[in-house]
Amino acid sequence: MVKKNAGRRRGDTGFEPVKAYTDLDFLGSRAGRPLRIMSEFVEPEDRFERYDISDTIVFFGSARTLSREEALKALAEAQKNDGDVRNAELQVEMSQYYEGSRALSKRLTEWSKGLKGNAKRFVICTGGGPGIMEAANRGAAEAKGNNIGLNISLPFEQHQNPYITRELSFDFHYFFMRKFWFSYLAKAMVVFPGGYGTLDEFFELMTLLSTEKMGKSMPVVLFGSEFWNEVLNLEAMVKYGTISPEDLDLFHISDSVEDAFEYLTENLIEHHVDSPGGSM
Secondary structure (H helix, E strand, O other), X not given: OOOOOOOEEEEOOEEEEOOXXXXXXXXXXXXXXXXXXXXXXXXXXXXXXXXXXXXXXXXXXXXXXXXXXXXXXXXXXXXXXXXXXXXXXHHHHHHHHXXXXXXXXXXXXXXXXXXXXXXXXXXXXXXXXXXXXXXXXXXXXXXXXOXXXXXXXXXXXXXXXXXXOHHHEEEEOOHHHHHHXXXXXXXXXXXXXXXXXXXXXXXXXXXHHHOOOOOOOOOEEEEOHHHHHHHOOXXXXXXXXXXXXXXXXXXXXXXXXXXXXXHHHHHHHHHOOOOOOOEO
């Protein structure tokens, strides 16, 4: 809400005009919304250019997934204090995806750092939060590579993880601008088990790919066949004619870091490595 006398401040001789771009009341108002939206396009674009970010590999997945160490610790606490052992055991099982995200990100970062060229190629990018996102940022950091966190302000769950490259940590207000930056620089995506947000991001990507709106080759890995085969029944959509059979070829289901790494790098080398921004 714009305060009374917004746009003016008291000086030594009374009220003086204030430049619009310094007026926080205006910028936070409904009238200032287009400027807030535009700033979430222009500022990230400027920062990516300054840090020579040419393209990215995006990791999606649950913010709730624990590392193996944290999950085992929680299980021990539950067993000791008569807690929810069943849930703690499930967290231990799900921690395989945290460790898979961490290991795959590290391998991809090491591989991308070996590419020739001045631009930083295939930089790991996540939503910046905990869980699978943290794991991917962590793996890239362990490989001593730059990595990106596109955080968003939420009332729960989302907080910035400590492994993001400081200069490439963003905080978005608008989901659609955050999604734009996920897609715009991406040359590959890896989707780990997750909730509504992960499914939203996956299906929006499938829509863009199936309608050829992405405008580029985009290898997509669904990591964790047991989870995805139970959660998704895309074959039923083919059966009822709501998607085409070839739409099932838009992604690759993988259960191992090695398989996912080979699939992604083979596709990236074939379609993107010799494009502007770097070469083998």
